[in-house]
Amino acid sequence: MKQVTVRLPTALQSFADGEDQIRVQAGTVGDALAAVDGGRGTLLARVLTPDGAQRPLVKVFLGDADIRTLDGLDSRVREGDVVSIIAAVAGG
Amino acid sequence: MNERRTRYGRHLSLPEIGEAGQDRIGEASALVVGLGGLGVPVASYLAGAGIGTLYLNDFDTVDLSNLHRQVLFAVHDVGRRKTEVAAERLAALNPDVNLEIVDQRLDPAALTELAGRCTVVLDCSDNFATRFAVNEATLAARRPLISGAAIRLEGQLAVFRNDLPAGACYRCLYHEDGEELETCSGGGILGPVVGAVGALMAVEALKLIVGISRGDGERLAVYDGWRGEWRSLGLAPDPECPACARFRSR
Numbered sequence: 001m002k003q004v005t006v007r008l009p010t011a012l013q014s015f016a017d018g019e020d021q022i023r024v025q026a027g028t029v030g031d032a033l034a035a036v037d038g039g040r041g042t043l044l045a046r047v048l049t050p051d052g053a054q055r056p057l058v059k060v061f062l063g064d065a066d067i068r069t070l071d072g073l074d075s076r077v078r079e080g081d082v083v084s085i086i087a088a089v090a091g092g
Numbered sequence: 093m094n095e096r097r098t099r100y101g102r103h104l105s106l107p108e109i110g111e112a113g114q115d116r117i118g119e120a121s122a123l124v125v126g127l128g129g130l131g132v133p134v135a136s137y138l139a140g141a142g143i144g145t146l147y148l149n150d151f152d153t154v155d156l157s158n159l160h161r162q163v164l165f166a167v168h169d170v171g172r173r174k175t176e177v178a179a180e181r182l183a184a185l186n187p188d189v190n191l192e193i194v195d196q197r198l199d200p201a202a203l204t205e206l207a208g209r210c211t212v213v214l215d216c217s218d219n220f221a222t223r224f225a226v227n228e229a230t231l232a233a234r235r236p237l238i239s240g241a242a243i244r245l246e247g248q249l250a251v252f253r254n255d256l257p258a259g260a261c262y263r264c265l266y267h268e269d270g271e272e273l274e275t276c277s278g279g280g281i282l283g284p285v286v287g288a289v290g291a292l293m294a295v296e297a298l299k300l301i302v303g304i305s306r307g308d309g310e311r312l313a314v315y316d317g318w319r320g321e322w323r324s325l326g327l328a329p330d331p332e333c334p335a336c337a338r339f340r341s342r
Contacts, residue, residue: 009246010243010244010245010246010279011279020316020318020319056266056267056268057220057266057267059265059266061325061326064323064324064325064326065325065326065328066325066326066327066328068328068330069326069328084314084323084325086248086312086314086325088220088241088248088265088266089241089242089243089246089247089248090217090218090219090220090223090241091129091218091241091242091243091279091281091286092126092128092129092130092131092215092216092217092218092240092241092242092286
């Protein structure tokens with residue numbers, strides 16, 4: 001297990017006690033998201049569909065790479081990696 | 093010529109722009125979709141830079157609640173069409189610029205036709221339906237799309253090379269059938285955040301027009317105003333993107 005930082009957009013910080021980033025132990029991106037969710041299911045439900053895909057207006061990056069271009073939620077993390085959840089924004 | 097040298101002197105003295113680059117700016121045209129918090133700085137900087145033609149697209153009127161971030165407008169403009177007010181102010185800023193008002197909601201065909209008249213399109217809109225429509229119009233017209241968005245103290249900025257046969261488009265990044273996590277009116281916006289994102293959209297437009305962009309451009313810049321940080325994330329084409337499949341495979 002590696003220590004990684006998960007960064008959250010404002011819209012999801014209420015699911016993480018108002019924090020904008022949380023350090024967790026994880027082996028994969030999916031593990032990291034699940035660790036932030038803490039078994040409540042509320043955060044994961046906003047990021048992933050019931051079948052585990054990324055929701056259409058939410059993206060997950062490992063470092064600067066869209067996990068779609070890696071192994072998705074199974075992408076392996078390294079010590080110190082940053083997992084970023086990016087929510088689409090339409091405001092102009 | 094003296095007035096040109098004076099007005100654009102700080103551009104002309106930039107070796108990356110110079111006379112040739114300023115000529116390119118003067119020959120270029122841009123479509124600004126939305127004259128809100130992003131569209132106002134975008135239009136202002138492009139007009140100030142001496143862009144040849146600026147198409148101003150918005151069908152809304154100035155509201156008092158706009159003024160904390162849409163600094164082209166004033167209290168006495170409340171109730172007037174944004175396009176009309178903006179054209180007045182921008183003409184006063186730089187009479188060299190040809191300002192074209194498009195004060196209606198455009199259907200896909202009209203949007204594509206207008207995009208096709210422009211060197212670059214800047215999406216400053218405030219809703220996802222328009223964002224996906226502008227993306228498709230620029231793919232259809234093969235024009236680069238500069239997309240900005242902001243909420244609270246967060247901003248996003250990306251250049252989509254929809255003019256090229258390959259690359260990531262807005263639809264590769266986000267999918268249309270999604271549920272928005274929050275709305276701008278509900279989430280609020282710190283005024284200068286849209287100003288910052290809009291100013292950088294204008295930077296990207298001018299770089300594209302002059303031809304001085306570096307890197308592959310396939311980046312999503314994300315601004316975190318609380319931390320005062322910009323992060324750069326990679327954009328990647330989605331092999332299953334229906335918009336690219338429809339417009340890039342022709």
